[in-house]
Amino acid sequence: xxxxxxxxxxxxxxxxxxxxxxxxxxxxxxxxxxxxxxxxxxxxxxxxxxxxxxxxxxxxxxxxxxxxxxxxxxxxxxxxxxxxxxxxxxxxxxxxxxxxxxxxxxxxxxxxxxxxxxxxxxxxxxxxxxxxxxxxxxxxxxxxxxxxxxxxxxxxxxxxxxxxxxxxxxxxxxxxxxxxxxxxxxxxxxxxxxxxxxxxxxxxxxxxxxxxxxxxxxxxxxxxxxxxxxxxxxxxxxxxxxxxxxxxxxxxxxxxxxxxxxxxxxxxxxxxxxxxxxxxxxxxxxxxxxxxxxxxx
Amino acid sequence: xxxxxxxxxxxxxxxxxxxxxxxxxxxxxxxxxxxxxxxxxxxxxxxxxxxxxxxxxxxxxxxxxxxxxxxxxxxxxxxxxxxxxxxxxxxxxxxxxxxxxxxxxxxxxxxxxxxxxxxxxxxxxxxxxxxxxxxxxxxxxxxxxxxxxxxxxxxxxxxxxxxxxxxxxxxxxxxxxxxxxxxxxxxxxxxxxxxxxxxxxxxxxxxxxxx
Numbered sequence: 001x002x003x004x005x006x007x008x009x010x011x012x013x014x015x016x017x018x019x020x021x022x023x024x025x026x027x028x029x030x031x032x033x034x035x036x037x038x039x040x041x042x043x044x045x046x047x048x049x050x051x052x053x054x055x056x057x058x059x060x061x062x063x064x065x066x067x068x069x070x071x072x073x074x075x076x077x078x079x080x081x082x083x084x085x086x087x088x089x090x091x092x093x094x095x096x097x098x099x100x101x102x103x104x105x106x107x108x109x110x111x112x113x114x115x116x117x118x119x120x121x122x123x124x125x126x127x128x129x130x131x132x133x134x135x136x137x138x139x140x141x142x143x144x145x146x147x148x149x150x151x152x153x154x155x156x157x158x159x160x161x162x163x164x165x166x167x168x169x170x171x172x173x174x175x176x177x178x179x180x181x182x183x184x185x186x187x188x189x190x191x192x193x194x195x196x197x198x199x200x201x202x203x204x205x206x207x208x209x210x211x212x213x214x215x216x217x218x219x220x221x222x223x224x225x226x227x228x229x230x231x232x233x234x235x236x237x238x239x240x241x242x243x244x245x246x247x248x249x250x251x252x253x254x255x256x257x258x259x260x261x262x263x264x265x266x267x268x269x270x271x272x273x274x275x276x277x278x279x280x281x282x283x284x285x286x287x288x289x290x291x292x293x294x295x296x297x
Numbered sequence: 298x299x300x301x302x303x304x305x306x307x308x309x310x311x312x313x314x315x316x317x318x319x320x321x322x323x324x325x326x327x328x329x330x331x332x333x334x335x336x337x338x339x340x341x342x343x344x345x346x347x348x349x350x351x352x353x354x355x356x357x358x359x360x361x362x363x364x365x366x367x368x369x370x371x372x373x374x375x376x377x378x379x380x381x382x383x384x385x386x387x388x389x390x391x392x393x394x395x396x397x398x399x400x401x402x403x404x405x406x407x408x409x410x411x412x413x414x415x416x417x418x419x420x421x422x423x424x425x426x427x428x429x430x431x432x433x434x435x436x437x438x439x440x441x442x443x444x445x446x447x448x449x450x451x452x453x454x455x456x457x458x459x460x461x462x463x464x465x466x467x468x469x470x471x472x473x474x475x476x477x478x479x480x481x482x483x484x485x486x487x488x489x490x491x492x493x494x495x496x497x498x499x500x501x502x503x504x505x506x507x508x
Contacts (some may be wrong), residue, residue, distance in 0.1 A: 024364070033362040040367055043338040047378075050331045052403040055375070122373075204372035212375040212402045 001091070005077050008088045009225065012076055015249070016224025017041040019231075023260050030264050041220070048217035055212065057118045064114020065211065065218040071106035072226035078103070079232045081248065083161045083241030096155040097145055100233065104188075107226070108134060111207055118210045126206025129271050130197030133187060136278030137194070141184035143286035144177040147293045148237055157236050164240035171238045176289030178238045182258070183282040187274075188230055191263030194274050231255055328464065335378070335404065336461040337367045339454070342377035342401070344394060347384015349410035349444050356447040368454050374400040379457070384444075385413035385426045388486055391433060395483060398434050405469045406437045406461075408453050410445050418443065432482045435468030 021038035028035025077091040078100055108130055115123040148170060152160045164170055171178045187194035198206035211219060231252040235242060239255075242248035269277065341363075343353045357363050357370050371377050374397045386394060398407070409430060412418040417428035430436055437460070440453035460467070472479055 028362070028364065032359040034365040035362070036364050036367055036369075040338070043334050043367055044340075046331065046334040047338040050335070051378075054402060055400075200372060205376065208376075209373050210375055216376055 004088055005091065008077060008081065009073060011081075011088075012225045012228035013221060015252075016226075016228040017045065019227065019253070019256055020224055023256075026257070026260055027264060041224070045217050045220055048220070049214055051213035051217075053213045053215070055210075057210070060117040061114050061210075062215060064111045065215045065222065067110025067114070068107035069218055069222040069225075071103050071110065072222040072229065074106075075100060075103045075233075076225055076229040079229050080158055080161065080236060080241065081232055082243060083165075083236075084243045089158075092158060097149060097157060097160075098155055100157075101142060101145060104230075105134060105138065107222070115207045115210070120210045122203045122205070122209045123207050125203045126197045126199075126209070129199075129203070130207060132271055133194060133196055133274055133278075136275040137184050137187040139279060140180040140282035140286040141188075143283065143290055144181040144184070145237070147174060147177045147286070147290040150290075151293045151297070157233075161236055161241040169238065169240045174238075174289055174293060176285050176292060180282045180286035180289060181234065181238070182255075183278070183285075185230065185234060185255075186259050186262050187278070189227065189259050189263070191259055193266040193269040194278075195263070195268055196271050196274055199268060227256075228252070332462055332464050336458040339366075339368045339379050339406075339458070340371045340377045341368055341379045341381060342372075342374050342397065343370055343381045343383070344397060345383055346386055346390050346394070347411065347413060349383025352410065352444055352447055352450060353381065353383060356450045361447040361451060363451060363454065366451070366454060366458070374398075375402065377401050378404065379406045379408060381408045381410065381450075382414060382430065383410040385411075385418060385420045385423075386430060387425050388427065389425075391427055391483075392487055395434060395487075403469050404461075404467060406457055407434060407468055408438045408440060408450075408457060409436050410440045410450065410453075411443055412441055415439055415441070427486065433479060433486075435471045435479070437468045 018038060018041075020041045021036070024040060025035040025038060078095040080092045081088040112127045112131060115127045148160060149155045151170075151174060152163045154160065154163075160170075167173065190198065197203075198208060203209075208216060208219060232242075232248070234255050235248075235251040239251050242251055341357075343350070343357075345353065355361055357368075363369075368379075374380070378401070380394075380398060380401065382394060398405070409415075413420055413426070414430035414436065417423070417426065420426040421428065427433060438453045438457050440449050442449055445453075
């Protein structure tokens with residue numbers, strides 16, 4: 001079991017970082033540049049892990065990246081990776097969708113505590129922006145997930161995957177819920193128009209401003225792990241999971257590229273605009289989808 | 298064993314352990330590998346002083362695209378490996394530059410653009426600019442020209458990457474070894490203390506800013 005968890009973390013680390021390299025490449029091509037190599041994020045990560053750390057803000061500050069990494073790893077090991085085999089699914093039976101939804105916000109909350117301790121004004125501003133945005137992001141995503149739970153009559157992800165094998169994919173049966181969840185996912189991935197917490201021209205690096213060296217590397221690594229976990233969660237919930245490694249890469253890549261393309265096209269919302277939009281349009285779509293599930297099944 | 302890689306950044310306790318178990322070679326190989334990764338990933342804080350600041354946007358954006366070599370701009374000195382000083386430095390600017398440089402985490406490097414940081418350039422007889430930056434903070438690569446084109450700046454990056462890859466002694470090691478020399482020079486032009494102090498409480502500036 002431990003071996004499988006370590007293997008899963010390694011897989012997520014590699015796939016997540018390669019996807020992030022791909023993201024930087026696609027962004028560069030859209031901007032008319034060559035862009036870095038696809039492995040650039042590995043280079044950055046190894047370099048940052050080998051840097052010295054000479055600043056100290058007390059232990060609470062450095063607990064932030066560790067809490068975030070804990071949230072990411074726990075999310076990762078609770079999501080079933082393959083739909084047919086029990087491989088890499090060792091801890092899935094220990095939790096259901098409710099636990100996952102809780103764990104997805106564990107990281108931001110832990111980070112908020114840490115950055116608040118650090119006291120950097122830009123960090124605090126970034127965290128306040130992030131938590132404000134989270135109110136808007138969670139609502140449509142939670143409603144979409146509740147819709148799926150009602151439709152499948154179970155909060156077990158494995159059961160939701162199995163339902164889709166016989167009853168058709170959720171993306172076709174519940175398109176409204178899928179659209180709402182995808183709009184939320186654009187925000188969870190930190191893409192435009194919802195990239196307000198770390199907005200480079202406004203609050204510098206936002207919550208990451210004071211983190212350096214190993215802790216920044218830890219933040220980057222947990223980001224790649226968490227990105228992979230979120231992609232797998234989306235394909236489990238809506239695209240019927242993946243039965244092989246190729247299918248996993250294909251489906252997650254499709255979702256990821258969709259999110260990137262949405263991100264590069266739009267500009268950035270202001271904080272209140274983002275929350276306003278998220279509370280109105282995707283929430284309304286999700287509620288319509290929920291109503292459809294309740295009355296028409 | 299003399300590995301030739303000065304100022305190793307790998308954990309010294311790890312080095313001791315490796316040497317105890319007769320694996321000093323392993324350490325040298327790891328150091329070489331880490332140096333390669335370091336040379337491929339350079340985070341830059343671009344401190345725009347003087348005229349050279351205008352050369353940096355084209356270097357980092359679509360036209361010359363420094364990101365293809367792993368050179369990326371970051372927003373804070375905490376995350377940066379390299380500071381680019383792009384021209385003459387007034388005494389007033391020097392304070393901020395020293396503060397920024399000292400906030401950067403080791404290993405760190407300095408690139409300067411133009412002739413002013415070398416010998417004062419056209420400000421050679423100015424009353425309020427420094428003449429030779431190397432007296433105050435250690436400079437790794439001078440990119441000369443008035444002003445250097447983005448091609449020259451990129452050549453400076455490539456030179457720095459070569460030096461990092463070969464594990465050559467860098468400026469920050471000289472700064473650590475000759476701290477008294479640099480601090481004396483800084484005090485000579487900036488006075489006794491360099492304000493704001495490191496303990497500044499930004500939320501209570503009216504109380505003197507003491508945390």
